[in-house]
Amino acid sequence: MALPTRKRLAAASVAVALAFSLAACGKGASSSSDAQTDASGTTTLKMWTHNAGNDTELAAINQVVADYNASQSNYKVEVQAFPQDSYNTSVTAAAASKSLPCILDVDGPNVPNWAWAGYLAPLDGLDERIAQFLPSVVGSFDGKNYAVGYYDVALIMQARTSALQENGIRIPTIDQPWTEDEFAAALAAIKASGKYENTLDLQTGNTGEWWPYAYSPMLQSFGGDLINRDGYTSADGVLNGPAAVQWATWFRSLATDGYMPLKSGADPAQDFLNGKTAILYNGSWGAEPARASAIADDVSFLPAVNLGQGAKIGGGSWQWAVSSGCPSTEGALDYMKFALQDKYVAAVSKATGTIPATDAAAAMVPGYEPGGDNDIFRQYSKEFALIRPATPGYPFIATTFTKTAQDILNGADPQEALNQAVADIDANQQSNNNFQ
């Protein structure tokens, strides 16, 4: 009786030991598994993307990869898609265990952070091609290009045309956006008409990157900024100067004057389409649903407001990059070169309803040809887009700005809150030796 038990235990021990050693093998091999060469001489390149939850974009990317794999036999790209919420964490974890894929996508403002941390390799030899892309979709750090995206989006004021006409409000144009005074008068007139529950909706219920993306351009339009872009060493004077305080006071007043809800509803775009909102601050991605809705004839896609220093909107969306740990950088760059063709830029931006990043691609996407329905968004991007500060400290700045703006909207003293934000940001830049 005892012997079989011990035999079984011995067998179990061996099995477990085997499992462990196999796991160890797997781990040991994984560092090179992102570029494995098989018997026929084909090197497999792993590629990560954030859009597991976005079927149309993922399908477009998969098509690019399928075309690339069919076009040559030296390299085979393998796509792995992650949900956006856990994507950055996955990349950080992979970088810590030195198992980054060869090709990966990265949210524009994170490029300097990841490049500085040594995750990314410069896109050598692609500069000439990259120069043909919108400047806002190129991720660079220290004078080198590290990432490039297929598309950009533009922030717009999506308004009910009838609300403007009935109240005698001028329809703004790209050459002459609303001024601060005009905007204030427009809000007052629409509110007085009493036809809309929300005169304005800035989508303050959104979380995460939306806050710096959507509201820091307003701060910049007032003449402030997230950080002094000359050397990126301090935010003093730009994030807590008179212009910034003016922005903060104005931002808060939109809620206290009753023009917009302190916190937007669960679906602001739907509220707009349902007639609850007169003016919605939105991305150009809202154009397609609005044109397909019942109020399609009554929607205008207006430029952002000029709050003093010209209208500003955020720039930069998801971009593609090559990791520094890739054992076959030539392969990864070869794929990038292939994938950056105009027809793929056109295909991806068409699938996502976004602005194609090159002129030639724009001509291929319906609506984006010069004079087309969507051409105006491309012009907004060219004219107004300002990329978020290209410093590795950006994630810290973004989180701090979000919290500060939320506090200000909820009634914190503007000067005090902004001073605290500046102190935190400066301390973080300094503790990292200003990322030199």
Next chain:
Amino acid sequence: MTQTIGAAHPEPPTIDQLGRLSFRQRRFTKSRQSQRIAAVWMVTPAAALMLVFIIIPIVLTFVLAFTNAKLISPTGPRFVGFDNFARLFGDPIFWKSLRNTLLFAVFVVPIQAGLALVLALLINVKIRGVNFFRTVYFLPVVTSMVVVSLLWKFLYQPDGLINNFLAVFGIDGPDWLGNPNTAMISILIMSVWQGVGFHMVIWLSGLQTIPQDMYEAGAIDGANNWQRFRYLTWPALRQTRTFILITITIQAFALFTQIQVMTEGGPLDSTSTIVFQAVRTGFDLQQTGYASALSLVFFILVLVVSLVQRFLTRDKDVKK
């Protein structure tokens, strides 16, 4: 109880004794040895998981708290002594978070424990349909906290169900989660609602271990309902009480999920807690070292509170 286990598993024999054992007895010992090996094998998976996911991270926290480690950085961590702690104690958000955490614990512990006891007493009766109520009270516990938080976020909206209900009585409800004065109370109510079922079951298990003859003796002595509870039930629940007190306290200190889903610490830091601040600092602000220092302070806080509670409840043991 312990005696029975001891009898079934006597101390292993010494080598001397083994020599004097008969063949039969030796065979018995061998099988006992393999039982021990089997026991080791059964413990190993749990022990390995504990080691990898609890013990090693705790040790790492202790080390990282004294470094300037960053989540993303090309340079490795550097030892900075007590810098993180000096910064921590000068950080206004830390003090707000600490105050919020303590306030939450002070209110949630008696409310949740008391309510759970009331529910347990109500359903500790032998009537038809009592299982239905047990299930209903227990439902929120088996529902994921994230789901519960999302649901309540909708209930609490300015034009949500709760305010619509209040409007029936002519009360103009506040923006529950958007107002610094009501945000923490809203989270507290929702947390109690979610957690009360679990502690009700613990109370119930305590109630059902009370021998029936004690109550019969009480009835003979002419005890009324209140006396029955005060002098029989309450003292008999002493051990259950200690357990519930400590588990609710630790849960209350670890308040995080509701905050993350419902308010993100706002408005104006009125719902920021220590664990929430640690996660935000460590991941959003990428300051691993500083977040570790926060976690270390949190660890010590929970340890001290648990020890004090242990001490207080043990003190009562001695008196009795």
